[in-house]
Amino acid sequence: MPKIKILNKTGKILLTKTYVKNIQEIAPEIFTLSFPRTEDFRPGQMLAVALNIDEAPRLYSIASGNKEKDYRILFNIQSEGFLTPRLSDLKVGNRLFVSKPFGSFYGTNKADYWIAAGTGIAPFISMMKSGLGDNKTLIHGGRALESFYFADKFKSVLNNNYIQCSSITKAEGIYSGRLTEYLNITENLALDRNYYICGSSQLIIDIRDILIRRGVPYNQIIAEIYF
Amino acid sequence: MIKENLFGKTLSELQEVVIKIGLQKFVAKQLTDWMYKKRIRSFEEMHNLSKQTREKLAESYDISYTTSTSIQESVDGTKKYLFPVKPHQFIETAYIPEGDRATLCVSSQVGCKMGCLFCMTGKQGFQGDLSSGEILNQIFNIPEFEKLTNVVYMGMGEPFDNLDEVLKSIEILTSDYGLGWSPKRITVSTIGIIPAMKRFLNQSKANLAISLHNPFEDERKKLMPIESVYHLTKLLDEIRSFEFSGQRRISFEYIMFKGENDQQRHINELARILNGIKCRINLIRFHPIPNVPLESSSNETISRFQVGLKRKGIITTIRASRGEDIFAACGLLSTKELVKRQKNEDY
Numbered sequence: 136m137p138k139i140k141i142l143n144k145t146g147k148i149l150l151t152k153t154y155v156k157n158i159q160e161i162a163p164e165i166f167t168l169s170f171p172r173t174e175d176f177r178p179g180q181m182l183a184v185a186l187n188i189d190e191a192p193r194l195y196s197i198a199s200g201n202k203e204k205d206y207r208i209l210f211n212i213q214s215e216g217f218l219t220p221r222l223s224d225l226k227v228g229n230r231l232f233v234s235k236p237f238g239s240f241y242g243t244n245k246a247d248y249w250i251a252a253g254t255g256i257a258p259f260i261s262m263m264k265s266g267l268g269d270n271k272t273l274i275h276g277g278r279a280l281e282s283f284y285f286a287d288k289f290k291s292v293l294n295n296n297y298i299q300c301s302s303i304t305k306a307e308g309i310y311s312g313r314l315t316e317y318l319n320i321t322e323n324l325a326l327d328r329n330y331y332i333c334g335s336s337q338l339i340i341d342i343r344d345i346l347i348r349r350g351v352p353y354n355q356i357i358a359e360i361y362f
Numbered sequence: 363m364i365k366e367n368l369f370g371k372t373l374s375e376l377q378e379v380v381i382k383i384g385l386q387k388f389v390a391k392q393l394t395d396w397m398y399k400k401r402i403r404s405f406e407e408m409h410n411l412s413k414q415t416r417e418k419l420a421e422s423y424d425i426s427y428t429t430s431t432s433i434q435e436s437v438d439g440t441k442k443y444l445f446p447v448k449p450h451q452f453i454e455t456a457y458i459p460e461g462d463r464a465t466l467c468v469s470s471q472v473g474c475k476m477g478c479l480f481c482m483t484g485k486q487g488f489q490g491d492l493s494s495g496e497i498l499n500q501i502f503n504i505p506e507f508e509k510l511t512n513v514v515y516m517g518m519g520e521p522f523d524n525l526d527e528v529l530k531s532i533e534i535l536t537s538d539y540g541l542g543w544s545p546k547r548i549t550v551s552t553i554g555i556i557p558a559m560k561r562f563l564n565q566s567k568a569n570l571a572i573s574l575h576n577p578f579e580d581e582r583k584k585l586m587p588i589e590s591v592y593h594l595t596k597l598l599d600e601i602r603s604f605e606f607s608g609q610r611r612i613s614f615e616y617i618m619f620k621g622e623n624d625q626q627r628h629i630n631e632l633a634r635i636l637n638g639i640k641c642r643i644n645l646i647r648f649h650p651i652p653n654v655p656l657e658s659s660s661n662e663t664i665s666r667f668q669v670g671l672k673r674k675g676i677i678t679t680i681r682a683s684r685g686e687d688i689f690a691a692c693g694l695l696s697t698k699e700l701v702k703r704q705k706n707e708d709y
Contacts, residue, residue, distance in 0.1 A: 142600065148557055181591070191557075194591065239579070240590040336475035337487040339587065343479070344653055353479055353655050358587040360477045362523070362555075 176236035183234035200264025252276035255334030276314025370495020471519025494530035522558035633674035
């Protein structure tokens with residue numbers, strides 16, 4: 136990975152001006168936002184995004200493949216959030232400021248497990264669209280069916296290795312219960328594989344504790360926390 | 363109506379407050395004298411303010427302290443205070459006397475969102491940021507206040523994830539209108555949020571401590587998820603490019619984990635990556651916490667590690683374990699209290 140400069144002298148993340156190419160509400164209060172890709176990136180990396188050059192940016196995992204023309208990010212509206220309510224109001228052509236890709240939550244070619252809930256799915260859709268999905272198992276947690284963003288795309292590549300856990304919806308082919316419950320009871324946890332987890336700190340901590348309790352060595356667990 | 367607490371506001375913030383309610387700007391300075399220098403806890407006691415001014419302030423504001431609800435004392439004199447912050451939220455503050463020094467370890471957040479594998483505080487998740495007043499309350503409101511020689515921001519939370527409030531609290535500790543402490547008495551510890559670290563270095567003169575714990579990025583990532591976002595090498599590049607002046611110190615915290623980060627290759631890599639940085643490494647014994655698959659290196663290994671680093675020219679100290687019998691450093695008390703309260707609520 137080339138070394139990139141992401142900070143200026145005062146510690147501000149370096150941002151460049153770009154514009155909205157597409158914005159879509161893919162589920163209630165869940166949006167994808169696309170803008171032109173300017174740099175190569177490795178799936179799993181993130182971008183810092185702001186609406187004004189002088190405000191503190193927020194970090195978002197890239198949710199597009201590394202061969203696509205545009206960057207895409209996934210976000211949900213945080214009602215008291217500083218940025219997401221304003222991001223959701225953006226229209227095609229509106230201005231925004233974006234950093235170069237950075238971070239090292241990289242996908243691999245190995246038969247890893249991916250575990251995510253909510254918008255934590257973003258790095259994994261990027262990895263899959265970048266050709267890293269073939270041998271993966273994705274365990275995806277959500278409340279209702281509409282919470283399984285990109286489910287069709289994951290199903291088409293991962294087939295039976297796409298496991299959905301819904302805490303409130305009962306449907307064929309979906310584990311009825313929380314993601315953490317599934318991890319506690321499933322007999323199909325390979326102890327010799329790497330586990331990539333993305334989500335909130337509480338989700339990461341809960342899942343990591345379960346995996347460790349079930350015998351997965353801690354150094355096979357790689358987490359990306361939504362700070 | 364819940365009144366806004368003025369304790370913890372900087373002089374410029376207080377000036378805005380007093381002007382907003384139609385008082386003279388100089389009243390703000392009088393407030394800082396009473397709150398921070400004289401540690402007065404009610405407007406009534408502020409004798410050089412007119413009755414009308416005191417009443418006006420008391421209409422909308424207060425300056426009250428929060429007292430600790432629990433104190434644990436170790437056989438070695440270390441004390442751990444538990445302060446309530448909001449309903450069902452608690453923070454821990456550790457008072458650590460040692461010879462002619464008395465250090466207070468303060469929290470900057472309730473819980474933490476950084477998810478470091480070895481940290482008990484992380485297990486309770488993140489519940490909120492502390493205000494500057496809530497940070498300072500831990501300092502001003504312990505019986506040992508007058509004895510304090512140092513304050514370290516190494517309690518619950520990541521200080522650089524709440525930098526605005528941390529910087530305000532440091533301003534009040536170090537400015538003439540506040541306690542007037544030397545910034546050398548203050549150390550802020552971070553896991554390495556680079557943009558915030560650069561801001562801290564530019565806007566404060568306090569010492570910096572970095573939780574390092576493993577010099578190899580791939581290994582550090584598995585202990586500390588922040589490594590996936592802000593790499594250690596970039597962090598160190600930023601430190602190298604900063605001009606440390608005067609007696610401002612930078613140190614690296616290194617918890618010793620048996621078989622994980624205590625080998626010769628770690629010594630070699632530490633020496634390589636810290637080359638050119640005038641610093642100190644503090645080696646710390648790990649105090650086991652529940653459900654964490656890590657053990658502390660033995661005392662012999664830690665001593666050998668220290669010798670190895672010293673041979674490489676790095677000033678290395680072994681931090682004395684303090685308050686082990688009360689788990690002074692690991693967030694157990696507040697986590698236990700949180701669980702207890704949640705259970706009460708559920709039933």
